[in-house]
Amino acid sequence: MLWRLVKIIFYFLILIFNLQTVHAANNDQQALAIAKQNACLGCHAINKKIVGPSFEAVAFKYKNDSNAQIFLKNKILKGGAGSWGVVPMPANAKLSDADLSLLTGWILRGAPSPN
């Protein structure tokens, strides 16, 4: 009886874990597509500096910053300089709030490639 319960809980945990993984992978895929459509990848690479910082460097810089999501959404929208040097990022005024959230969440996770 108890063993059966343990088994049910075990399978349930596996299910939850898989659902979360699928959800994150979907978000990664969408975020990458948005980044490509908006030419972000012309100035940013995942793991090396181009014109702007690598997305891994951005994730590292803000890893303990609880305001990073809000700050970076606004920064991507409006552009500007000062965090990484004097070269400014142009504004991306046509991105929706939902797209900004997806992009920022993905970048703060180190911009993982969807698998």
Ligand code: HEC
């Ligand atoms: C023309 C080149 C260019 C394009 C296109 C560009 N960026 Fe940037 N980005 C930069 C530069 C330069 C910086 C550094 C700005 C600074 O020092 O504050 C930057 C900084 C950033 C940062 C870190 C901001 C901070 O204050 O730490 C994020 C996040 C970012 N870009 C995301 C994006 C996303 C997402 C897109 C596409 C919607 C994009 N960038 C498009 C050049 C670009």
